[in-house]
Structure formats: structure tokens, C-alpha cells
Amino acid sequence: MYDIPFLDLPPLRRAGGTVRLPGSKSISNRVLLLAALSAGRTVVRDLLDSDDTRVMLEALQTLGCGLERLDATTVAVTGLAGRLPVRQAALFLGNAGTAMRPLTAALALLAAREGGHFELRGVPRMHERPIGDLVQALRQLGAGVDHLGQEGYPPLRVRGPAALHLEAPIRVRGDVSSQFLTALLLALPLVAQAQPVTVEVAGELISKPYVEMTLKLLARFGVAVQRDGWRRFTIPAGARYVTPGEVHVEGDASAASYFIAAGALAATAQPVTIEGVGLASIQGDVAFADAARAMGAVVEGEANRLHVHRGAWPLRALDLDCNAIPDAAMTLAVLALYADGPSTLRGIGSWRVKETDRIAAMAAELRRLGATVEEGPDWLRVHPLPANGWRAAALHTYDDHRMAMCGSLAAFNPARQPVRILDPRCVAKTFPDYFETLWQVVEADPTDIPVICIDGPSASGKGTLAAALARRLGYHVLDSGALYRLVGLAAARAGVPTDAAALQDEAVQARLGELARTLPARFDGGRVWLGQEDVTTELRSEEAGAAASRVSAVPAVRAGLLALQRAFRRLPGLVADGRDMGTVIFPDAALKVFLTASARARAERRHEQLRARNEHASIESLLAELEARDARDRARSVAPLAAAEDALLLDNTHQTIEESVEAVLGWWAQRRPFEV
Numbered sequence: 001m002y003d004i005p006f007l008d009l010p011p012l013r014r015a016g017g018t019v020r021l022p023g024s025k026s027i028s029n030r031v032l033l034l035a036a037l038s039a040g041r042t043v044v045r046d047l048l049d050s051d052d053t054r055v056m057l058e059a060l061q062t063l064g065c066g067l068e069r070l071d072a073t074t075v076a077v078t079g080l081a082g083r084l085p086v087r088q089a090a091l092f093l094g095n096a097g098t099a100m101r102p103l104t105a106a107l108a109l110l111a112a113r114e115g116g117h118f119e120l121r122g123v124p125r126m127h128e129r130p131i132g133d134l135v136q137a138l139r140q141l142g143a144g145v146d147h148l149g150q151e152g153y154p155p156l157r158v159r160g161p162a163a164l165h166l167e168a169p170i171r172v173r174g175d176v177s178s179q180f181l182t183a184l185l186l187a188l189p190l191v192a193q194a195q196p197v198t199v200e201v202a203g204e205l206i207s208k209p210y211v212e213m214t215l216k217l218l219a220r221f222g223v224a225v226q227r228d229g230w231r232r233f234t235i236p237a238g239a240r241y242v243t244p245g246e247v248h249v250e251g252d253a254s255a256a257s258y259f260i261a262a263g264a265l266a267a268t269a270q271p272v273t274i275e276g277v278g279l280a281s282i283q284g285d286v287a288f289a290d291a292a293r294a295m296g297a298v299v300e301g302e303a304n305r306l307h308v309h310r311g312a313w314p315l316r317a318l319d320l321d322c323n324a325i326p327d328a329a330m331t332l333a334v335l336a337l338y339a340d341g342p343s344t345l346r347g348i349g350s351w352r353v354k355e356t357d358r359i360a361a362m363a364a365e366l367r368r369l370g371a372t373v374e375e376g377p378d379w380l381r382v383h384p385l386p387a388n389g390w391r392a393a394a395l396h397t398y399d400d401h402r403m404a405m406c407g408s409l410a411a412f413n414p415a416r417q418p419v420r421i422l423d424p425r426c427v428a429k430t431f432p433d434y435f436e437t438l439w440q441v442v443e444a445d446p447t448d449i450p451v452i453c454i455d456g457p458s459a460s461g462k463g464t465l466a467a468a469l470a471r472r473l474g475y476h477v478l479d480s481g482a483l484y485r486l487v488g489l490a491a492a493r494a495g496v497p498t499d500a501a502a503l504q505d506e507a508v509q510a511r512l513g514e515l516a517r518t519l520p521a522r523f524d525g526g527r528v529w530l531g532q533e534d535v536t537t538e539l540r541s542e543e544a545g546a547a548a549s550r551v552s553a554v555p556a557v558r559a560g561l562l563a564l565q566r567a568f569r570r571l572p573g574l575v576a577d578g579r580d581m582g583t584v585i586f587p588d589a590a591l592k593v594f595l596t597a598s599a600r601a602r603a604e605r606r607h608e609q610l611r612a613r614n615e616h617a618s619i620e621s622l623l624a625e626l627e628a629r630d631a632r633d634r635a636r637s638v639a640p641l642a643a644a645e646d647a648l649l650l651d652n653t654h655q656t657i658e659e660s661v662e663a664v665l666g667w668w669a670q671r672r673p674f675e676v
């Protein structure tokens, strides 16, 4: 997950390959609640691990549910059997509508029957998302529900006991959010014992597929609701939740929309294959595939898998009522930028009360990209962008995961403009690893992937600076010195001598070159591996540094490491540190920094590093060794240590690490094309 202020996506050229999607948010939270209300143990597999499921799990735990995490995506829930072991609690539900609405309904009814007192709150945006229609329906039933803030919005208090009136049909509005109906359908089986309970929907029900999903999941937990059109829903008398024992959560169909879109835009050689969602899905958003087909994408599928590639190009403009696919419809708004005429999305009034006002947000951000967009109370019209109309934009995401994921699709623009996604962490709501997953199935031209080079002498702070920049930008790092150190180590392991005399021998040079070319190097979470051996500590020794400096003068070694180093240039970008990053390995780098500090300052830093590792050496000997190494690195005939002509000099003798990082980020900002 990228927990950084912004993430820059280079222009993307192609899509293809296989992705496995995380579990559906809507199914995950419904199943967790159903398991919590049932008796016995339910093993929930392929559960989504995200902000919204985390708040649901925390709430259930607070309410006394037994939760056992079996692995990253499997949780065993021991249900409450419709009882309330905890009678008083304050629940924080973040911005998860799929937790707030059903928990309000379930707790209101349970508290009415058994007594209790519960407060439900969320983030500030949650307190702007309407819930008054659900509160009214619960009050009709006789449940005690109070607004703690603004009338009609969370935070709420539910309290009991209270006498419930279950005879008359309960009326609930269906035209603002279908989650009110879903919440009642999930909660009412708890109290439909002596008589059936009927819910009547007032107004045209929106997002019907989500209600259908609720009904299917209720059936899995033993409650068969009778449905009369989309107006009347009856829960039979004697309803009781029965755990199916084990439930597999489908991949998230709304999340699939981004990968279907990527396929429609750029899968020209091989298809994008999406695992975990397919034609047998119970999620309404699989219907996004039909909308993508209408725009020209080729989408084929099996029960649990979809294959997508580009068909019509440019895409065909679309005029669609998106009522049934409100979430995935956002993806269509971005696809419309690549169409052959204006596209109109209708029936999207519910966008206004989602994580943000999505109509306003989408219109504003598409305009930032250069597009002409018209909007109405419940519709959006997007005009396509001509190739020369795209701007390099920093897209705002409004703490809305879908705005961020949609924004990424602008990176396929034919103008090859990069795209900046502000606050990319917001994808954590439903898809924490969205961007990492995207990198698996998209490709950029290597020359479009930005590289920042940090070259300079030993102990100038290159590694420290490179790592800090990479962390801040979400980029990969290449510690090229470590590769030369590894070659030195590999030589020692193989019994190849690396003293000055031996290095004159052509046979030795050739063997070293071969070791470099086939180096089994692996970098993994701060550890460095040579084949099966963890050499992290050994690699940092002064001896390994000196050996690296010696072997690095051998042309065959440098040539042998060339391809390996360039392979580090992967999406979304790279910070490379070494001696010749800017001069030889990445001469086209977007920013080159030559980092220096006085020899004494560097010797003192090395001394400090060694002291921290409980190794001891005098500053004077370190200074001498460091100057000898600098001299050797500068004097060698191939790729000597030298600043590239277009490098910016940074002398950090009197700077803190943070000051160096800020200086380079400042230079980087100036080189980026974004209009903020």
C-alpha cells in the first residue's frame, strides 16, 4: 500500500496478464454480520482485508463475537446466536456504509428485545451521509434510535428494551440508498419469530442487484425471503440464521471494473485475465462487463474468471442508465475520455451521497485532465479528449477509493502524460494493494519510467538519501553498490582471487564477469540474499566495500551487471544510488544528483555507523581507507566516479538527512509537469 502524499503514474502503454482480486467489500461485510448473528462457527475465506472490513471486525469484536484470524484472508467467526453478551458499547465505523447501516438496524432490534445502549459513529464524511430513512423505519417498528448530531445523519444511539410492532408492513424508502433496505433485511430475521415480517419499499428501488445479493446471502444463512417484485419483501415466521459453516467471498466485481477497463484500453497483445469474479457472480457490478462491451471491449468469461481485450478503438460513446451499477459506473466516466463521441451516464443520483459527492468530484477531476464535462442532479456527460488535449494533472481523490482507482486509468492517455494521484492511500478502503496489482498487468515504455540517480563518493549518504526518496515517492530502489559487493562476495565463495595482481589476469576477469552476469542477487524487505544465503550484515563490512571497489574496476564485471541494474527500472519509478547511475546506467534519468560531503565528515559518519554495529576503527584509518577508495573509484578507466554533466551538486556536509531529502524533492517537483 502506498502511504504517501502522492503517487505518480508514468504513461501506460499496454495491459495484459492475470490479476486476482481481493474479496468483495459488500459480500465481506454482509457475511461477517450474518456469521456474527448466527449460532456456531463460520469460517469466512477470501475475506477482504481493508479499512471497511477492519471497522466491521472491530465492531463485532466489541460486541462480544469470537473472532479468530486463521490467515491474512481467513477469519473464523463464532456468532452471537442472536443474543447480546455486551449491552453497552461505542462503535467507530469509519466511512463504511456497509457497516453503519446494517449494524444500526441489527443493534436497534436486538437492543429492543434484550435491552442495551449502543453508539455508532464514523469519520466526518460518514456524518454527512444520510441515514434518516432507515432511522424512521426502525422507529416505526418501535425501536429506540436517537440522532446524536444532525437529524437524519450519524452519529446515532440505539437503545432498548422497547416493544416492537411487527404486524404492519414496515415502509422504507428505496430511492436514496438500497442499503437501508439491505440493513432491514439483514436485521429483521432476528425478530421474525412469532409472525412473518414484511417490508414495503416506497419510491423506485435503486441499486437492485445489491438487494439481490443480500437476499442470496440471507438464503446461504438459512433465511428465505419472499420477494414480490421489488416492492414487498417478507421474512417468514420462525426465521433463524444458520451458519453454512464455511463461506468463500467472491472477488470484488466493482474492483474488476478497473481491470476490465485497462483491458479495453490497452490489452492489444494478450488479454487481461481477472480471477475471482466471473459470470456466476452474485454481484451486480459484473454487469459492468456489458457496459464495457457496449463501448467496444471484448469480454469473455467463465464462472469465476473474465478475459478482456481491446476491441473497438477508439471506444464507442455510451448513453446508459447506470442505476444498477452505481459504483462501477464511475469507471465508465473515465473510459468515456477515450470514446468517439460524448457519453452520458444517467441514473447516478446516488453518487451524490457516497464517499464524496462523486458527480461533482468526477466532473472536477476529468476537467483537470482537460476534458469537457457537463453534469446534472443525477447525470454526467463526458466529452472525449483529443490526443493533444490531455494535460498532466494531479488528481484529487476526496478520500474516495474509487476516485483514486478511476484516476489511474487516465495514465493510458495517448499524449503520454503522466498522472499524479493525490493521497493514494485512500484505496485502502476496499483495495489496499490496488496500485501494486495494477503494476502486475500494465506496462510502460522503460524510457517513460522515471529514474532519480544519486551518485557520489563513499559514505556521502547516497543509500540513506535514495531510500528516503524512494519511500516518499513510492519508487523502487537500486543499491548498485550492493551488487558490486555481492560480486566480491560471490568471488570469495567461488575461490576467485580479487587482489590487485590477480585482477590483471584475463581469466580471472572473465570469471568475475561471468559471476556478475549470473549473480543470484535478491533484495527482500531490507535483507540481501546471495542465492540461498542471507548476506545482509556481511555485505556492509568495510572489507566487502573494499573488495567491491576492486572488482568494480573490471570492465567485464560492469558489463555483466548492466542488464540486472536496468531491470530495476520498474513501475512506478526508481531511485538508483551508486557511482555511475547518471553517467552510464540511466543516462536519460529525469533527475541526477551528485552527492558529496567533506572526506572528514564522511569518515565520521562511517565511524558512527561502525560504532552503532559495535565495530571499531579509528577515524584516521577510515579517512585513509575512504580516500584510497575514492581515488580508486575516480581513477578507473571504465565508468569512473564522476558527476554527470547534467547532475545537480549537493554537498550535505552541513545538512541533516531531512534537509537533503527536502532539497532533492524540491528539485524533483520542479521537473515534474503537473498542474496542481
Ligand SMILES: Nc1ncnc2c1ncn2[C@@H]1O[C@H](COP(=O)(O)OP(=O)(O)O)[C@@H](O)[C@H]1O
Pocket: 457, 458, 459, 460, 461, 462, 463, 464, 465, 605, 606, 609, 652, 655, 656, 657, 660
Ligand atoms: N546529510 C547527512 N548528514 C549527516 N549524516 C548523514 C547524512 N546523510 C547520511 N548520513 C549518515 O551517514 C552514514 C552513511 O550514509 P550511507 O547512506 O550509508 O552512505 P553511502 O551510501 O553514500 O555510502 C549513515 O549512517 C547516514 O545516517
Ligand SMILES: Nc1ccn([C@H]2C[C@H](O)[C@@H](COP(=O)(O)OP(=O)(O)O)O2)c(=O)n1
Pocket: 457, 458, 459, 460, 463, 480, 481, 482, 484, 485, 545, 548, 549, 552, 553, 577, 578, 579, 580, 581, 629, 633
Ligand atoms: N554504481 C556503482 C556502485 C558502486 N561501485 C563500487 C565502488 C564502491 O567503492 C563499491 C561499493 O559501493 P557502495 O555504494 O556500496 O559503497 P559505499 O557505501 O559508498 O561505501 O562499489 C561502483 O563502481 N559503481
